[in-house]
Amino acid sequence: MDGLKSPPPFETEWTETAWYLVEKLRTKSPLIQCITNLVSMDITANILLSSGASPAMVHSIREIQDFTPRIDGLCINIGTISEDWLPSMLSAAEVARNSSIPWVLDPVAVSISEFRMKACSDLLSMKPLVIRGNASEIIALSNAFRLENSKGADSSHESTEAIDVAKSLSVSSGSVVAVTGAVDYVTDGTRVIGIRNGVPMLQKITATGCAVTALITAFVSVDPNRALEATACALSIFAVASEIGMEVAGGPGSLRMHLIDALYSLDQPTVRSRVRIFRV
Numbered sequence: 001m002d003g004l005k006s007p008p009p010f011e012t013e014w015t016e017t018a019w020y021l022v023e024k025l026r027t028k029s030p031l032i033q034c035i036t037n038l039v040s041m042d043i044t045a046n047i048l049l050s051s052g053a054s055p056a057m058v059h060s061i062r063e064i065q066d067f068t069p070r071i072d073g074l075c076i077n078i079g080t081i082s083e084d085w086l087p088s089m090l091s092a093a094e095v096a097r098n099s100s101i102p103w104v105l106d107p108v109a110v111s112i113s114e115f116r117m118k119a120c121s122d123l124l125s126m127k128p129l130v131i132r133g134n135a136s137e138i139i140a141l142s143n144a145f146r147l148e149n150s151k152g153a154d155s156s157h158e159s160t161e162a163i164d165v166a167k168s169l170s171v172s173s174g175s176v177v178a179v180t181g182a183v184d185y186v187t188d189g190t191r192v193i194g195i196r197n198g199v200p201m202l203q204k205i206t207a208t209g210c211a212v213t214a215l216i217t218a219f220v221s222v223d224p225n226r227a228l229e230a231t232a233c234a235l236s237i238f239a240v241a242s243e244i245g246m247e248v249a250g251g252p253g254s255l256r257m258h259l260i261d262a263l264y265s266l267d268q269p270t271v272r273s274r275v276r277i278f279r280v
């Protein structure tokens with residue numbers, strides 16, 4: 001028992017659910033292994049720490065068999081993937097799958113090369129609990145073909161354009177799929193949940209998408225049987241923190257700092273008044 005009262009019912013009481021998970025995360029402090037890109041490591045570790053989770057950026061193939069069985073959640077992000085790192089990703093994902101440890105995939109810029117697409121397709125066979133990407137990434141992954149005019153890590157599509165493909169990707173992969181953008185969407189192939197929180201300035205800080213994927217990993221690690229709900233709450237909480245941070249930030253640099261501070265000190269009244277999660 002973790003000492004917390006039973007969770008409130010989902011679907012109707014999103015704000016209560018979000019707060020329940022914030023508290024559970026702070027209480028349990030899950031150990032989250034990240035095999036993530038070199039750009040995102042710092043902000044990702046800091047977002048996890050400020051949420052109450054315990055981050056570990058461990059990616060050597062020599063350490064996976066010893067370390068990965070002991071973690072509570074695994075985040076794999078292909079942002080700066082190279083041939084050296086792919087075996088570690090596949091090995092960690094396999095350990096996670098075989099040990100029923102929830103793991104989450106961020107398919108950064110999946111459309112820019114055959115290598116990335118094949119890496120993602122191999123990783124998908126290890127059954128991630130959640131896939132989180134921007135609209136272009138989810139569209140590319142779902143269609144499994146290269147997009148013309150791909151801009152790399154940034155999205156050139158609106159999240160609403162990706163709802164239907166997210167649903168089909170969820171059905172074909174068996175994973176919950178999250179698409180981020182001005183409005184975020186999460187689907188399990190049947191239900192679609194929208195999240196209307198956040199500030200456009202998030203796009204001017206590198207790796208906020210990577211960081212929110214890691215935060216999703218932490219949320220689902222404390223409630224893996226409700227991955228759809230935990231993913232929606234993680235997206236909302238991260239974006240609520242950005243709204244509070246933006247009230248005092250002067251630009252992307254200080255927003256990054258204030259976002260981390262706001263996530264650290266989020267309280268229940270703030271969550272109650274700001275979480276905007278809805279059924280689509």
Ligand SMILES: Nc1ncnc2c1ncn2[C@@H]1O[C@H](COP(=O)(O)OP(=O)(O)OP(=O)(O)O)[C@@H](O)[C@H]1O
Nearest residue numbers: 134153180181182198199200202206207208209210
């Ligand atoms: N126009 C917007 N308005 C408000 N919030 C936004 C907007 N666009 C993105 N966001 C938020 O920014 C965060 C990152 O999402 P985004 O879709 O930009 O990820 P990404 O492209 O994978 O980022 P990165 O690759 O830099 O990590 C999410 O919390 C998302 O809700």
Ligand SMILES: Cc1ncsc1CCO
Nearest residue numbers: 037039079080108153207
């Ligand atoms: C800029 C960039 N390039 C590879 S990963 C990354 C961080 C945002 O995804």
Ligand SMILES: [Mg+2]
Nearest residue numbers: 108134209210
């Ligand atoms: Mg990204």
